[in-house]
Amino acid sequence: MAPAQEYKLYENIFIETNLQSADYDGVVLILYPEEMNVALPRDIGSYIDKINKLDKNIHKVPTVWNCDYVAGQRLVLSPTGKITPYHDVKVVKEAAKKGMTRAMEAGMKRPLIVIKHVVDYSDGQLVSILGTLEALYVPLQMRERQDSKNFIRIGFHAEEKRTEAFERIVRNAIALERSRIVTRDIAGGDPERMSPIKIVEYLKSSFDENTNVTIKVIDDEEELAENYPLLAAVNRAATRVERHRARIVELEYNSSDPNRVTETVMLVGKGVTYDTGGADIKIQGKMAGMSRDKCGAAAVAGFLKACAILKPPHLKVVGVLCLCRNSCGADSYVSDELLVSKSGKTVRVTNTDAEGRLAMADALYHVTEKAGSVLNPHIYTIATLTGHAAACYGSYTAAMDNHSARATNHGSRLQLSGASVGEGFDVSTVRSEDLAVNVGKCMGDDLVQYDTSAKCRNHQLAAGFLIKVSGLEEKNIKYTHLDIAGSAGMPPDEPTAVPVLSLCHLHKVLL
Known part of the structure; x- marks a missing residue:
């Protein structure tokens, strides 16, 4: 069985406080509606104001921009679109997922994702990270056929200082995504790859480390x-x-x-x-x-x-x-x-x-x-x-x-x-x-x-x-x-x- 995609904090997942770190080849930013007044990282706010005058489409679809203020000089803006009282935090997850997908399409292997705390969604940071990791999922049968690793390093940036609260959120997200990989592998496997006997083999392997x-x-x-x-x-x-x-x-x-x-x-x-x-x-x-x-x-x-x-x-x-x-x-x-x-x-x-x-x-x-x-x-x-x-x-x-x-x-x-x-x-x-x-x-x-x-x-x-x-x-x-x-x-x-x-x-x- 091909190994599950492993996400390990401080091995290939990092909490980053510097948006210009040389460890990354681009930055992904979830773009909220202007009326929500979500604070943007330093220097980026004025940059977005400028390109907003160039292309209003930045609030509709993910776009990639050349930006001197971020790592790799590449900035992916992934908009949530209009958020109404009928929406829930799923709009944030979808924006994060689309942003990461666009970053991979642009060739990024070491993206840094900005995860802002938004008052409207108490679990928004957790969900944003899960949306990001969801975009990285590679089906089991693809992993078994070839080396399909689609990233080298992932960074998550909440603010310019490290906090225990954000580290806990990242650890929760990694654990939840590992559990969702188990679910997706079984659910998505074809009728022969995940026949009853094969599911048993997969489960024994997956839980082998869990006493x-x-x-x-x-x-x-x-x-x-x-x-x-x-x-x-x-x-x-x-x-x-x-x-x-x-x-x-x-x-x-x-x-x-x-x-x-x-x-x-x-x-x-x-x-x-x-x-x-x-x-x-x-x-x-x-x-x-x-x-x-x-x-x-x-x-x-x-x-x-x-x-x-x-x-x-x-x-x-x-x-x-x-x-x-x-x-x-x-x-x-x-x-x-x-x-x-x-x-x-x-x-x-x-x-x-x-x-x-x-x-x-x-x-x-x-x-x-x-x-x-x-x-x-x-x-x-x-x-x-x-x-x-x-x-x-x-x-x-x-x-x-x-x-x-x-x-x-x-x-x-x-x-x-x-x-x-x-x-x-x-x-x-x-x-x-x-x-x-x-x-x-x-x-x-x-x-x-x-x-x-x-x-x-x-x-x-x-x-x-x-x-x-x-x-x-x-x-x-x-x-x-x-x-x-x-x-x-x-x-x-x-x-x-x-x-x-x-x-x-x-x-x-x-x-």
Whole structure:
């Protein structure tokens, strides 16, 4: 496996106080709207006033200028564009990303990025650095084929003196980006490079240095059939191909001081490495991009990686990756089959392309059972689950709380965390009818996999199915389902690694 892009403070990432340092071959400046009155570094302000008279376009697209006042005599101006009350800090991230991209296009290998503190965005400096590093991401399969290192040295300049506060921000950003690389590598890998067995190999390598995270892999066919029967059904057409055979991966992060733990975060991620639709095969070109159906499991791994690096003392974290492939073939599971879940509930299959809820169902049941014996649990499912969520919310994540999580105002707090770090959430309410619609229609059926007559609320009823099949309906345990179908990123875009940043922000993983 090609090594991940390593960012190490004081090795290839530096905090720089001198904008004219000879260590850099250019400077990138995020340009805010004039009406925000964001202070510019010394000497640069008058220079920008001058070129603004030459070209008003500097407030619309990234531009490169010859400037004697900065390192390398090259200045990239990357504008945020107009910022309204409806914008959040994502505009800053995008400007930073575009600025770094433009710097690389100009041939810079040692860029220095100006990271100003802007009162409107309390986490703006963190997000700016993350946007900069995001532009540097090189997909795993490119890294494996060739030396694709696209920088030598990166500098971040906040002001003309070094502060502990800014160093902490830089360290947090490096840790978060390393965790997002894990997420993007898994999510973006093609169906063969990131088949279930290959994901296991990648995870073992990625967490090899982290003694605070344990890995357990369940790959025995009989054990999967016994304890994860719905996942086993989805994987049935693929199970005779060794590299495509299902795996359950359990990751567990433990605090160095168990006495300080106040919260247990438990995550179950959909890891369908390729989704053909199964017997209900996808048609009209809709199969392309379905290697991204593992973004939920990838995000679970990324969150655990962030915890492994940043070592939050107050958290215990359990992550379950449900890895399988929804193939088609003579042994495919088909509609009309009656499956028995690990919770004991019978499930009538109605559409084999609604495989994600089945892939996670038994793992969610096991996690729910464990939640009764841990401190202050909060369970998440993360999945590219329904096209309906994308149709409703576009490129934002649909967040659905059960009654216990809603009682703590969790959805609104998650939404605020997302707005703070540039990941958008829309809170969607799970109602009684979203549970009721999943009740079986035929004699002997406890549940239907999916009510094919449903004309609306498809992403909410999927959450309702998960609540019912796992036994959460009868328990007072906080649970949130995150449908990232629209926000995870589809080709040609790289995976977004959503919602790793927001979960880290909400659960106070950062230093």
